[in-house]
Amino acid sequence: MIGIFGASGFIGRNLIDHFNQREIPFRAFVRRQGLQLANMAIIDFDDPATYRHHFEGLSAAVLLISASVPATFANDLVSEVDRNVIPHVKFLQSMRGSSIQHVVYLSSGGTIYGVPQQPKISEEHPTVPISTYGCGKLMVENAIRTLSVAEGWSYSILRASNPIGKYQSPEKGQGVVAAAVRAAFLGAPIDIWGNGQALRDYIDVRDLCAAIDTVLKPKGQKGAIYNVGSGRSLSVNEVIDLCAYACGRPIRRNYVPEKSFLVKDVELNCDAITRDTGWKADFDISGAIQDFVWDYRKKIQAAS
Incomplete structure (x- = not known):
């Protein structure tokens, strides 16, 4: 039985779909009411007393909980540590003596390495994050590696690129695609840091879920760190062009000074x-954007 911690989020909901389609048994853990699942529990990730008793019967835990996106706390490292790092350390320590033997942690391929020192970044690239978000992710990675040695469980760390897909929330600042599509339907401009030429690696969330599933299986290396992306980069401007095409509407762009923590x-x-x-990415990014637009349009129609 696999525990999905952060099941109500964008990636968590897609992972539930993935597991249901493949009849993979799981329990869903969320921080607030929203999903309606028979095998769901509401927990406070900052308080082990609310979830430790749920560990019984779990063989693996997928950690998808995050209290921030790359720009949330800007340069406030104290908030990043308080809101993200410490709760993860509490979780890992509370696993002592439980049935959980494997942890999958979703890290960040876009922020954890810092300024690229080579055209394509492998897992051996130095980790020198320039944002508090990336710094927090690296702290959790190190905690996982350290505690796994003493406790004897294994882990898989996935340094994912920018996921796109169903359930993504434009209102929560979940990526440039969500923001661009929302701007298109509102007829509002989208703020772009810098000149829009910065390159990013994007991935369909269904491919990311498949990667999570893959490292949970015996063939995955236990104690591995993997980059997970499409292997192809697009500029922010190119992505917004794809969003405009999928929406069938123009998207106005407001170029603003780029932030110091932007990689x-x-x-x-x-x-x-x-x-x-x-594992390899199977879905095309333009198709992922079109699927997202279709899903977003349905939400708008349902709300009207």
């Missing part, structure tokens, strides 16, 4: 996870 021109080398597990 530009990130393209991930994902050869390691393909070599070790056979």
